[in-house]
Amino acid sequence: MIIVLDTSFLLLPGLQRVDVFLILKQAFPNAELCTTQSVVKELSKIAMGNTKKSRAARIALTLIKQKNLKILASPKALTVDDSLIAVKPDVLATLDEELVKKALKNGVKTLQLHKNKVVLKP
Numbered sequence: 223m224i225i226v227l228d229t230s231f232l233l234l235p236g237l238q239r240v241d242v243f244l245i246l247k248q249a250f251p252n253a254e255l256c257t258t259q260s261v262v263k264e265l266s267k268i269a270m271g272n273t274k275k276s277r278a279a280r281i282a283l284t285l286i287k288q289k290n291l292k293i294l295a296s297p298k299a300l301t302v303d304d305s306l307i308a309v310k311p312d313v314l315a316t317l318d319e320e321l322v323k324k325a326l327k328n329g330v331k332t333l334q335l336h337k338n339k340v341v342l343k344p
Contacts, residue, residue: 223253226311229264230318236278249340260296260305
């Protein structure tokens with residue numbers, strides 16, 4: 223199973239001190255965790271500032287390297303959200319409600335965290 227993590231999901235460790243990698247490993251021990259080039263690029267832009275979200279983005283970029291997340295190619299002409307759907311993951315991990323709706327419309331299962339518990343849709 224391939225689980226693709228979006229920007230909002232990768233910001234959680236830095237914003238709320240949630241170990242999303244441990245939670246996902248416990249829930250899906252054989253899953254391959256990935257992200258996309260467009261998400262890495264978006265995190266890099268966010269990381270340039272000096273806000274709490276910028277620090278969270280720097281933490282996310284560090285974790286991507288430390289956890290050896292596979293980085294999938296993103297179609298260049300698409301938005302970040304559309305590129306996440308275009309890579310056709312088995313599951314898309316996101317906190318973005320609009321992205322959840324768009325993913326479900328396109329037949330992509332989504333994963334969210336609610337009180338540090340995994341919620342899989344549909």
